[in-house]
Amino acid sequence: MAVNLSAPRAEDLRPVAGLRIGVAEAAIRKVNRKDLTVVLIDAGASVAGVFTQNRFCAAPVQVCREHLAAGDIRAMVINTGNANAGTGEDGLARARATCAALARQLNIAPQQVLPFSTGVIMEPLPLDRIEAGLPAAVADAAPGHWLRAAEGIMTTDTVAKAFSRSVKIDGAEVSITGISKGAGMIRPNMATMLGFMATDAKVAPALMQQLARELAEGSFNRVTVDGDTSTNDSFVVIATNKAAHATITSLDSPAGRALREAMLEVARQLAQAIVRDGEGATKFIAVRVEGGKTGEECRQVAYAIAHSPLVKTAFFASDPNLGRILAAVGYAGIADLDQTKIDLHLDEVHVAVKGGRHPAYREEDGQRVMKKSEITVRVGLGRGDAADTVWTCDFSHDYVSINADYRS
Amino acid sequence: MAVNLSAPRAEDLRPVAGLRIGVAEAAIRKVNRKDLTVVLIDAGASVAGVFTQNRFCAAPVQVCREHLAAGDIRAMVINTGNANAGTGEDGLARARATCAALARQLNIAPQQVLPFSTGVIMEPLPLDRIEAGLPAAVADAAPGHWLRAAEGIMTTDTVAKAFSRSVKIDGAEVSITGISKGAGMIRPNMATMLGFMATDAKVAPALMQQLARELAEGSFNRVTVDGDTSTNDSFVVIATNKAAHATITSLDSPAGRALREAMLEVARQLAQAIVRDGEGATKFIAVRVEGGKTGEECRQVAYAIAHSPLVKTAFFASDPNLGRILAAVGYAGIADLDQTKIDLHLDEVHVAVKGGRHPAYREEDGQRVMKKSEITVRVGLGRGDAADTVWTCDFSHDYVSINADYRS
Numbered sequence: 001m002a003v004n005l006s007a008p009r010a011e012d013l014r015p016v017a018g019l020r021i022g023v024a025e026a027a028i029r030k031v032n033r034k035d036l037t038v039v040l041i042d043a044g045a046s047v048a049g050v051f052t053q054n055r056f057c058a059a060p061v062q063v064c065r066e067h068l069a070a071g072d073i074r075a076m077v078i079n080t081g082n083a084n085a086g087t088g089e090d091g092l093a094r095a096r097a098t099c100a101a102l103a104r105q106l107n108i109a110p111q112q113v114l115p116f117s118t119g120v121i122m123e124p125l126p127l128d129r130i131e132a133g134l135p136a137a138v139a140d141a142a143p144g145h146w147l148r149a150a151e152g153i154m155t156t157d158t159v160a161k162a163f164s165r166s167v168k169i170d171g172a173e174v175s176i177t178g179i180s181k182g183a184g185m186i187r188p189n190m191a192t193m194l195g196f197m198a199t200d201a202k203v204a205p206a207l208m209q210q211l212a213r214e215l216a217e218g219s220f221n222r223v224t225v226d227g228d229t230s231t232n233d234s235f236v237v238i239a240t241n242k243a244a245h246a247t248i249t250s251l252d253s254p255a256g257r258a259l260r261e262a263m264l265e266v267a268r269q270l271a272q273a274i275v276r277d278g279e280g281a282t283k284f285i286a287v288r289v290e291g292g293k294t295g296e297e298c299r300q301v302a303y304a305i306a307h308s309p310l311v312k313t314a315f316f317a318s319d320p321n322l323g324r325i326l327a328a329v330g331y332a333g334i335a336d337l338d339q340t341k342i343d344l345h346l347d348e349v350h351v352a353v354k355g356g357r358h359p360a361y362r363e364e365d366g367q368r369v370m371k372k373s374e375i376t377v378r379v380g381l382g383r384g385d386a387a388d389t390v391w392t393c394d395f396s397h398d399y400v401s402i403n404a405d406y407r408s
Numbered sequence: 409m410a411v412n413l414s415a416p417r418a419e420d421l422r423p424v425a426g427l428r429i430g431v432a433e434a435a436i437r438k439v440n441r442k443d444l445t446v447v448l449i450d451a452g453a454s455v456a457g458v459f460t461q462n463r464f465c466a467a468p469v470q471v472c473r474e475h476l477a478a479g480d481i482r483a484m485v486i487n488t489g490n491a492n493a494g495t496g497e498d499g500l501a502r503a504r505a506t507c508a509a510l511a512r513q514l515n516i517a518p519q520q521v522l523p524f525s526t527g528v529i530m531e532p533l534p535l536d537r538i539e540a541g542l543p544a545a546v547a548d549a550a551p552g553h554w555l556r557a558a559e560g561i562m563t564t565d566t567v568a569k570a571f572s573r574s575v576k577i578d579g580a581e582v583s584i585t586g587i588s589k590g591a592g593m594i595r596p597n598m599a600t601m602l603g604f605m606a607t608d609a610k611v612a613p614a615l616m617q618q619l620a621r622e623l624a625e626g627s628f629n630r631v632t633v634d635g636d637t638s639t640n641d642s643f644v645v646i647a648t649n650k651a652a653h654a655t656i657t658s659l660d661s662p663a664g665r666a667l668r669e670a671m672l673e674v675a676r677q678l679a680q681a682i683v684r685d686g687e688g689a690t691k692f693i694a695v696r697v698e699g700g701k702t703g704e705e706c707r708q709v710a711y712a713i714a715h716s717p718l719v720k721t722a723f724f725a726s727d728p729n730l731g732r733i734l735a736a737v738g739y740a741g742i743a744d745l746d747q748t749k750i751d752l753h754l755d756e757v758h759v760a761v762k763g764g765r766h767p768a769y770r771e772e773d774g775q776r777v778m779k780k781s782e783i784t785v786r787v788g789l790g791r792g793d794a795a796d797t798v799w800t801c802d803f804s805h806d807y808v809s810i811n812a813d814y815r816s
Contacts, residue, residue, distance in 0.1 A: 055745040056738025056763070086734040088748070088764020121731020122765050231735045309717070309803075310811055317812030323529020326494040327639045330464025337463040340496070355464070356496020357530050395717075400805050403718055404725030 002277040003284040003373050003393065008147055008162040014175040015143035016198040018042040018240030022141035023152040026133025028126055029081030029119060036133040037152035038102060039076040039196070040141050045240045047073040048208035049114070050216045052233035058085035059095040059125075060115040061232060067099070067111050071205075074112040076236065077102050077137075078194065079119075079130055080155050080181075085231035086122035094125040101131045105138050116234050118155055118181065118194055150179040153194055156402055157181050159277050163269040167262035169255045170245035174201040178266045180220075182274030195220055195235040195270055201259050202247040203239035210251060212237040214260065219267035222299075223275045223391045224306050237263075275391045280398030283315050286376045286391050291343075293384035297334055301379060302390035304332035312395030315375070320366030322351050329379060341382030347375060411692040411781050411801065413684035416555055416570040422583040423551035424606040426450040426648030430549035431560040434541025436534055437489030437527060444541045445560035446510065447484040447604070448549050453648045455481040456616035457522070458624045460641035466493030467503040467533075468523040469640060475507070475519050479613075482520040484644065485510050485545075486602065487527075487538055488563050488589075493639035494530035502533040509539045513546050524642050526563055526589065526602055558587040561602055564810055565589050569681040575670035577663045580653035582609040586674045588628075590682030603628055603643040603678055609667050610655040611647035618659060620645040622668065627675035630707075631683045631799045632714045645671075683799045688806030691723050694784045694799050699751075701792035705742055709787060710798035712740035720803030723783070728774030730759050737787060749790030755783060 019041055026036040041047070049068055051061045067073065077098055084091045099113035106113075117125065140148075150160035164177040178197035195216075203211065216235050241247070248256045276284050287305050292298035305311055308328040314321040322344065329342060344352035346369045351361050369375060427449055434444040449455070457476055459469045475481065485506055492499045507521035525533065548556075558568035572585040586605035603624075611619065624643050649655070656664045684692050695713050700706035713719055716736040722729040730752065737750060752760035754777045759769050777783060 054735060054738035055742060056734050056747045056750070083731070086731045086760065086764060088762055090764065120729065121735060122760070123731075124765075231731075231738060309807070313808050313811035316808065319812065321528070323491070323494045323531075323639075326464050327462060327529060330462035330639060334463060339464045342464070352494065352530065354496055356494060356498065357532075395808065397805050397808050399717070400721050400724065400803065400808060403721035404727065 002159045003281055005159050005273055005276040007159050008150065010144065010147040012164060013146040013162050014164045014166060014177050015146070016175050016177055016240055017200040017242035018045060019198050019238065020141040020143050021145035021149045022137040022139065023145060023148040024133045024137035024140060026079070026129050028079055028129055034148065034152040035080045036130060036137050037078040037149050038134070038137045038141065039149070040106065041074050041238060042240060043074065045073070045238055046203050046205040046208045047236065047238050048212040049234060049236040050212050052231060054231050054233070056086065056231050058083055058117060058232040059087055059091035060084055060117045061234060062092060063095045063099065064114045064116070064234060067114055070111045072112055073114055074108045075102055075106055076114045076116065076196070078116040078153050080153060081119040082117055082123055082125050083119045083121045083232050084117040084125040087124060091125065094127045097127055098130055102134055105134060114236065116194055116232070118153065118232055121231060146177050146179060153179065153181045155181060156279055157277050161270055161273040161277065163266045165262055165266055167258055169201055169243065169248070169258055172243050172245035174199055174243045174245070174259065176263050176266050178270050180270035180274055182277065193233055197263060197266060198238040198240065199259070199263065200240045200242040202241040202243055202245060203259070204247055204249045207248065207251055208237065208239065211260065214251070215263055215267040218264050219271035222389060223271045224303060272391055275393050278393035279402045280396040281393035282373070282396055283394040284374045284391070285315060285393060286389055288376060288387065288389045289379045289381065290387040291381040291383060292386040295386045295388045298386050298388040299390060301329055301332040301334065301381065302388060304328045305377060305379070306390050306392035309395055315370065315394035316396045318367065318370040320346070320363055320370050322346065322366060325377060325379070326352060337381070338383070343380030343382065345378040346370070410567045410685040411689055413567050413681055415567050416558065418552065418555040420572060421554040421570050422572045422574060422585050423554070424583050424585055424648055425608040425650035426453060427606050427646065428549040428551050429553035429557045430545040430547065431553060431556040432541045432545035432548060434487070434537050436487055436537050442556065442560040443488045444538060444545050445486040445557050446542070446545045446549065447557070448514065449482050449646060450648060451482065453481070453646055454611050454613040454616045455644065455646050456620040457642060457644040458620050460639060462639050462641070464494065464639050466491055466525060466640040467495055467499035468492055468525045469642060470500060471503045471507065472522045472524070472642060475522055478519045480520055481522055482516045483510055483514055484522045484524065484604070486524040486561050488561060489527040490525055490531055490533050491527045491529045491640050492525040492533040495532060499533065502535045505535055506538055510542055513542060522644065524602055526561065526640055529639060554585050554587060561587065561589045563589060564687055565685050567685050569678055569685065571674045571677040573670055573674055575666055577609055577651065577656070577666055578653035580651050582607055582651045582653070582667065584671050584674050586678050588678035588682055590685065601641055605671060605674060606646040606648065607667070607671065608648045608650040610649040610651055610653060611667070612655055612657045615656065615659055616645065616647065619668065619671070622659070623671055623675040626672050627679035630797060631679045632711060680799055683801050686801035687810045688804040689801035690781070690804055691802040692782045692799070693723060693801060694797055696784060696795065696797045697787045697789065698795040699789040699792060700794040703794045703796045706794050706796040707798060709737055709740040709742065709789065710796060712736045713785060713787070714798050714800035717803055723778065723802035724804045726775065726778040728754070728771055728778050730754065730774060733785060733787070734760060745789070746791070751788030751790065753786040754778070
């Protein structure tokens with residue numbers, strides 16, 4: 001059960017002019033399952049992406065990087081059921097062949113296609129089934145198919161993830177719609193497992209990489225389920241440039257700021273949705289670390305807390321065993337941390353002060369907060385003015401069950 | 409159920425001349441439980457310790473460091489049920505008061521006592537019950553009580569951990585006996601949760617710190633259960649200097665090497681026993697990383713594998729979802745890792761070569777190894793001659809249950 005996350009309704013997702021989506025059932029791993037998605041992009045769009053920092057990056061990630069460098073992207077193809085990672089030279093060839101197959105149908109160059117794969121690692125991509133499924137996916141393409149796409153990229157996700165909003169840019173109404181998928185192997189570094197966002201805003205191509213990076217930084221790069229950075233993390237931002245406003249040439253202009261803020265809001269919803277639907281998640285937890293010397297050390301502490309199996313199981317049990325949070329602060333790797341300055345709040349409950357239990361803290365207050373489905377952990381380091389927040393979930397029996405049975 | 413680990417027999421544990429152990433039931437957290445242990449050391453012993461690198465170190469760890477610096481240690485007092493960590497100034501005062509209480513009974517100075525605590529974090533140490541229990545513990549003291557001590561320091565451990573052996577030094581027979589406890593919050597950095605070793609060998613006091621550090625490096629600092637470095641990790645080595653050989657003045661002398669090797673063997677058994685009895689463990693896994701540029705980067709990769717919840721749940725399920733191991737290698741943080749050189753063995757089965765699936769690898773071979781209770785993962789990085797090994801366990805439903813219910 002995802003935490004306070006319900007499935008999107010198709011009518012709430014705004015089409016983005018210049019972009020059509022088609023989905024098919026290609027039986028890549030299982031039958032009767034939407035597992036192949038194509039995104040067809042009109043000529044003239046601006047496209048950028050950020051990808052996993054895992055050195056063992058998947059074949060499609062390598063191909064995406066090449067094709068984005070060449071520019072003029074016109075299509076994307078996304079399969080579930082197989083990650084095409086840990087597959088060596090053969091995997092690269094299959095990712096390229098996937099692009100070529102779609103390019104032939106669309107009469108474009110293979111370099112104009114971005115491939116994405118998610119699923120089991122180290123098994124050969126079933127190219128024949130992908131090629132056989134592509135015509136149906138292309139035939140299905142329509143502007144209103146965002147929900148189908150969100151469903152088409154799910155693996156162990158229990159809820160489809162799609163968010164949409166509009167924003168006025170220079171008087172013109174601009175649409176922003178995005179989808180994501182996650183569930184496990186989630187500790188994105190540059191991007192999530194898979195996230196796609198599109199807008200019909202007009203954005204100068206030179207700005208797109210910066211925009212994609214800033215959106216990922218403020219959203220996908222702040223969530224973690226299990227600390228496992230995937231081999232396939234990909235986040236792509238598309239501006240179809242169809243809207244009726246002057247081209248945005250700086251993200252610091254009023255129009256640029258308005259677009260970035262609106263897109264960041266959608267990106268954050270997409271990223272948080274991945275945590276809300278984290279494998280086995282029963283709680284959504286924001287870990288905010290304040291009073292650090294740098295944002296980086298705040299994140300370091302926040303991730304230590306968010307990754308601690310002991311902290312996560314305590315949240316699952318609603319057990320205010322909060323010393324585990326202090327222990328995680330202590331081993332986060334800040335060499336000159338002064339434990340006598342550490343402060344800890346659980347929502348509004350003041351748990352620890354100066355590194356020890358707060359005199360007024362009562363266990364029933366901690367317990368009351370721990371039983372909620374959304375909780376904010378706030379740690380004060382007492383050494384500076386920086387702060388940062390990371391979003392995570394708890395660690396339950398179901399996480400073990402899901403990952404023990406994933407391939408069966 | 410601990411993995412291939414049975415309880416020690418009292419008669420297999422060699423007394424160490426110059427050292428007596430007493431255990432009592434002090435009802436520190438629960439009644440009818442051995443929870444208070446004292447170790448009484450004859451004058452003239454050499455003592456050294458290494459402690460947690462967690463910046464949030466517990467009060468007893470801080471007091472141990474002070475007292476060891478002063479030298480001439482004559483006693484140790486160990487309680488379970490309460491870690492006296494995250495307890496601020498008040499916790500320090502209670503740790504000192506514990507030392508003072510034992511010192512009064514033994515007619516020694518408080519600075520000659522080392523205190524150790526393990527259990528729940530951030531709750532006040534019940535000093536009254538410890539003081540009330542000390543006379544019984546002291547009255548119980550006898551050289552043959554090593555097994556009682558191993559039982560007396562258990563928390564969520566399911567099996568007492570004690571190992572013993574003898575070694576000839578210059579023709580004299582020397583005894584080495586040690587105990588440890590672990591189970592959860594185990595990713596020692598300098599030492600384990602609690603480990604104590606004693607020998608009657610004669611070791612120059614100046615060598616003791618080096619000896620303790622080297623023993624910890626080769627044993628406790630190579631195991632992990634859940635990646636949570638405890639606030640209380642302590643490892644103490646005592647040489648009572650009673651044996652009939654010339655004092656060892658260099659660890660590189662033949663006598664020094666013989667002693668170190670024998671002690672390292674016991675230290676490794678103690679450390680591995682903690683993993684075998686890791687919370688919820690059903691498998692014992694050695695992660696060996698070879699072909700690194702440095703030992704440090706080999707450990708970094710080995711720990712990334714050993715801490716991955718996805719890898720650990722796959723071992724629990726005996727599921728050869730081995731791409732998860734490659735993913736962990738990829739995110740271990742080696743920036744210039746070349747994935748096309750990565751090699752992976754599971755015991756004798758060659759799983760991956762040059763970063764992709766080995767052509768001869770068959771899933772049933774991987775499955776066969778995964779079903780065993782002891783497994784060696786061997787990763788080749790293909791970039792140098794360094795190697796290192798880390799020992800860990802799998803991640804099961806019981807880990808979640810134990811940690812969700814720990815305090816109830």
